[in-house]
Amino acid sequence: xxxxxxxxxxxxxxxxxxxxxxxxxxxxxxxxxxxxxxxxxxxxxxxxxxxxxxxxxxxxxxxxxxxxxxxxxxxxxxxxxxxxxxxxxxxxxxxxxxxxxxxxxxxxxxxxxxxxxxxxxxxxxxxxxxxxxxxxxxxxxxxxxxxxxxxxxxxxxxxxxxxxxxxxxxxxxxxxxxxxxxxxxxxxxxxxxxxxxxxxxxxxxxxxxxxxxxxxxxxxxxxxxxxxxxxxxxxxxxxxxxxxxxxxxxxxxxxxxxxxxxxxxxxxxxxxxxxxxxxxxxxxxxxxxxxxxxxxxxxxxxxxxxxxxxxxxxxxxxxxxxx
Amino acid sequence: xxxxxxxxxxxxxxxxxxxxxxxxxxxxxxxxxxxxxxxxxxxxxxxxxxxxxxxxxxxxxxxxxxxxxxxxxxxxxxxxxxxxxxxxxxxxxxxxxxxxxxxxxxxxxxxxxxxxxxxxxxxxxxxxxxxxxxxxxxxxxxxxxxxxxxxxxxxxxxxxxxxxxxxxxxxxxxxxxxxxxxxxxxxxxxxxxxxxxxxxxxxxxxxxxxxxxxxxxxxxxxxxxxxxxxxxxxxxxxxxxxxxxxxxxxxxxxxxxxxxxxxxxxxxxxxxxxxxxxxxxxxxxxxxxxxxxxxxxxxxxxxxxxxxxxxxxxxxxxxxxxxxxxxxxxxxxxxxxxxxxxxxxxx
Numbered sequence: 001x002x003x004x005x006x007x008x009x010x011x012x013x014x015x016x017x018x019x020x021x022x023x024x025x026x027x028x029x030x031x032x033x034x035x036x037x038x039x040x041x042x043x044x045x046x047x048x049x050x051x052x053x054x055x056x057x058x059x060x061x062x063x064x065x066x067x068x069x070x071x072x073x074x075x076x077x078x079x080x081x082x083x084x085x086x087x088x089x090x091x092x093x094x095x096x097x098x099x100x101x102x103x104x105x106x107x108x109x110x111x112x113x114x115x116x117x118x119x120x121x122x123x124x125x126x127x128x129x130x131x132x133x134x135x136x137x138x139x140x141x142x143x144x145x146x147x148x149x150x151x152x153x154x155x156x157x158x159x160x161x162x163x164x165x166x167x168x169x170x171x172x173x174x175x176x177x178x179x180x181x182x183x184x185x186x187x188x189x190x191x192x193x194x195x196x197x198x199x200x201x202x203x204x205x206x207x208x209x210x211x212x213x214x215x216x217x218x219x220x221x222x223x224x225x226x227x228x229x230x231x232x233x234x235x236x237x238x239x240x241x242x243x244x245x246x247x248x249x250x251x252x253x254x255x256x257x258x259x260x261x262x263x264x265x266x267x268x269x270x271x272x273x274x275x276x277x278x279x280x281x282x283x284x285x286x287x288x289x290x291x292x293x294x295x296x297x298x299x300x301x302x303x304x305x306x307x308x309x310x311x312x313x314x315x316x317x318x319x320x321x322x323x
Numbered sequence: 324x325x326x327x328x329x330x331x332x333x334x335x336x337x338x339x340x341x342x343x344x345x346x347x348x349x350x351x352x353x354x355x356x357x358x359x360x361x362x363x364x365x366x367x368x369x370x371x372x373x374x375x376x377x378x379x380x381x382x383x384x385x386x387x388x389x390x391x392x393x394x395x396x397x398x399x400x401x402x403x404x405x406x407x408x409x410x411x412x413x414x415x416x417x418x419x420x421x422x423x424x425x426x427x428x429x430x431x432x433x434x435x436x437x438x439x440x441x442x443x444x445x446x447x448x449x450x451x452x453x454x455x456x457x458x459x460x461x462x463x464x465x466x467x468x469x470x471x472x473x474x475x476x477x478x479x480x481x482x483x484x485x486x487x488x489x490x491x492x493x494x495x496x497x498x499x500x501x502x503x504x505x506x507x508x509x510x511x512x513x514x515x516x517x518x519x520x521x522x523x524x525x526x527x528x529x530x531x532x533x534x535x536x537x538x539x540x541x542x543x544x545x546x547x548x549x550x551x552x553x554x555x556x557x558x559x560x561x562x563x564x565x566x567x568x569x570x571x572x573x574x575x576x577x578x579x580x581x582x583x584x585x586x587x588x589x590x591x592x593x594x595x596x597x598x599x600x601x602x603x604x605x606x607x608x609x610x611x612x613x614x615x616x617x618x619x620x621x622x623x624x625x626x627x628x629x630x631x632x633x634x635x636x637x638x639x640x641x642x643x644x645x646x647x648x649x650x651x652x653x654x655x656x657x658x659x660x661x662x663x664x665x666x667x668x669x670x
Contacts, residue, residue: 032651034462039651040560060650064562122375124462212355214379214388214594216565222649234601242580244591245388274649276378276566278357 006172007054010076010102013170014049017074023100024071027062028052035124036112040065052076054172056110056131061268064224066094073099078106080156082165083266083301084224089167090301090308091264093227103165105176108149108157110136111273115152119145149179150186156269156282159187166302191283206251212277213250215243219271219281220257225264232256258284263292263309266300328492328509329516330483335368335490338508339417346415346451349384351377360384360416374418375459378647380572381416381423382430385446388569389593392442392579397586411445418455422466422641424478426572427452432633433575442592451498454479455490458527463642465533465655471639473527484520491520535655537626537636544627546664551615557657558615560650565596567644567652568621573629573637576602597621622657 010028017023030041030051038058041051042065054076062075063085077085082103088094110131112123119126119140128139136152138145150158157179164175185192194202217233220226232240233253241249241256258265265285272282292298295318298309306312330338342348343363351374352361358377394405419427431447434440456474460466466473476482481499483490491512494500503509547553568574578595582588595602597620603611611617629637638654645653 033653033656034646034651037651039653042559065560069559122461125459208355212357212359214565214569216569216596217599218562218564218566218649221562221564242582242591243578243595244580244582244593270649274564274566276357276570276647277359278355 003054003056006104007052009172010054010104011049011052013102013172014052014074015046017100018044018046018049022072023074025069026052026074026076027065027069028074028076028102029054029058029060029062032057036110036126036129042069054104056108056129057112058104059109059270059273061222061224061270063088063094064222064270066099066224067227071098074102075099076102076104077165077168078104078109079160079163079165080106080266080268081224082167083162083299084264084268085301086167086304087264087266087301087308088224088227089304090306091227096304100170101165101168103168103171105164105171105173106157106160107131107163107176108153108160108179110152111154111157113278114154115147118147118151150183153179153183154269154273155187155190156267156272156286157187158183159267159286161299162302167304188286190280191287194283207247209279210250210254211247213245213247213254213279214277215245215250215253216276218274218276219254222270222274223261223265224268225261225266226257228260254279254281254284258288261285262288263296263298263300265289327512327517328494328503329486329489329512330492330506330509331489332368332371333488334508335371336366338506339363339368340365341506341508342415342417342502346413349381349414349416351418363417370418374455375457375461376420376423376641376643378643379570380426380641380643381419381452382426382572382575384414384416385427385450386430386443386575386577386594389591390442392590392592394587394589397583397588411449413449413451414446415451415453417453419452419479420457420641421454421471421473421475421478422464422639423572424452424454425471425475425639426641428478429573429629429633429635429637429639430575432635436633451481451502452479453502454482454495456482456484456524456527458485458523460527460531461642461646463533463645464531464640465535465642466640467528467531468533468535468537469636469638469640472524473531474524484523486516486519486523489516491516531640533640533642533655535640535658540636540658541627541630543661543664544623547662548619548623550662553662554615554619555613557652557660558618561598561614561618561652562650563598563600563614563617564649565594565598566647566649567654568596568598569594570643570647572639572641572643573625597624622654626658 029038032039348363434443
């Protein structure tokens with residue numbers, strides 16, 4: 001099913017859920033105030049459901065709002081978002097009965113930063129961006145340019161393992177297959193580049209990246225897995241990390257955050273997208289995601305009844321201390 | 324013949340070279356993949372090809388994200404202070420946009436009000452601003468709604484306007500006059516140059532498509548201050564991160580922290596944000612625990628409280644908070660849909 005058909009179905013279903021009183025509010029996407037953007041729509045008004053959209057720009061992982069809203073909620077999720085939602089259920093942050101999950105079989109989200117680089121224009125200078133199967137057509141100054149999706153989709157979308165939601169009540173289209181294996185290399189290119197560096201060079205790289213961090217905490221606040229009421233960075237007795245944006249403190253913050261979301265992170269890529277100073281945070285989170293998979297054969301947010309990764313152990317675990 | 328000068332674009336690198344003799348020169352740079360202010364590398368003026376505005380505003384030069392106020396050493400019960408060096412570097416910022424220059428003038432009011440902030444003011448007094456008018460404003464810009472324009476020369480020392488192969492250069496302050504008099508690179512502008520600059524300025528203003536209505540905005544905000552439903556509704560999608568405040572050219576809140584490691588330490592000040600719940604956390608309570616209260620504070624501070632205190636709206640329409648917001652929260656929409664006052668108070 002294409003986006004328009006899914007969108008129509010979503011609007012009907014969302015309206016019905018609100019009108020029949022099955023949910024008190026719907027969390028979806030509506031058109032943003034700027035070209036090629038969308039914005040979260042959180043509404044209890046049935047008429048507002050006509051503003052819901054599904055398009056290749058629905059970037060946000062809306063499960064982040066579930067720990068805030070009260071009552072029964074209808075929430076729109078892509079594959080990765082559904083796993084974040086399942087992960088929240090595993091951690092008892094969201095009850096299954098409190099959500100009606102409207103699932104989007106996702107074919108990948110367009111990374112506007114990549115498009116801007118490819119055409120050498122800013123988002124607002126681009127006339128049109130259209131997805132056409134495995135290609136994306138960008139119109140600038142009246143002329144069309146075509147790019148393969150490998151150059152235009154977010155890195156995490158290219159490496160997506162489960163584009164169809166894992167847990168849903170209403171699936172808005174036919175299940176989709178993950179992107180072909182040929183895109184895996186592009187998805188992990190930056191991580192490979194970092195791994196190929198000598199350790200000293202890699203250290204210098206991260207030092208310079210974290211020197212730019214302004215500690216706005218957008219990476220933490222946009223992340224559904226970062227649900228702590230009190231984050232360790234805000235503790236003052238004792239102080240773990242000063243709120244002063246020195247590269248050392250910034251790096252410590254991010255490393256600890258990454259460990260805290262191990263087994264919860266679903267590689268939705270929101271931390272990296274939200275970062276206003278372009279720190280390649282996904283190079284850390286995706287590497288952790290892969291490590292958790294390799295070492296513990298665990299994939300986040302796949303089974304709502306499974307123990308949370310960091311709270312589970314088995315007698316067959318490699319480490320001795322557990323026995 | 325007029326007294327206005329012009330500078331060939333090809334000579335900008337030479338000009339920056341001259342100024343580098345006397346100043347530390349900052350220019351827009353995206354060497355690290357994000358547009359920020361950086362020390363000029365002494366090479367060229369390649370930024371002129373891509374520069375529209377920086378992600379991190381020039382505020383960061385005068386009020387850095389982090390600043391060591393002083394160091395100290397603990398000696399028994401005594402502390403010995405190590406004050407920062409008193410010789411302040413001379414800075415020249417090349418290419419400041421009018422919105423950001425106006426923002427610095429707004430920050431000056433706070434930092435030289437009841438208490439004169441030596442850290443900020445020392446840098447400002449030593450700093451020279453070379454303005455560069457916008458010819459291609461973003462779709463998120465709305466400076467023309469805030470008593471300014473993409474080519475407003477008010478708050479800089481020297482204002483440049485793009486007239487094709489050259490920049491028209493208008494000296495605004497004595498510093499600006501001195502700079503333009505000293506360089507041998509400026510030529511006298513003709514009447515035709517000035518006419519072209521006028522056209523460019525008009526065209527730039529007409530490109531700012533986004534508008535907000537600021538008439539009576541303070542009173543409107545005052546009347547809907549208690550409208551919890553409205554603020555809750557507009558704050559629902561906010562994730563309470565610090566992007567809109569940290570990268571706002573007029574937001575100035577800071578936090579102060581001491582660090583002591585083995586008898587040596589330092590006092591640091593760093594950006595803080597009213598978006599964070601911890602910002603107003605006190606021992607017994609937090610008056611802005613809910614995010615709608617924090618978001619309301621941000622909007623009211625800019626459009627109601629700052630005008631009450633200093634007579635100017637603390638927003639210059641640079642649009643950063645809109646284009647950098649990870650959930651596309653849009654202050655213009657919030658202001659446009661403020662609820663109408665429901666009751667009139669009896670006298």
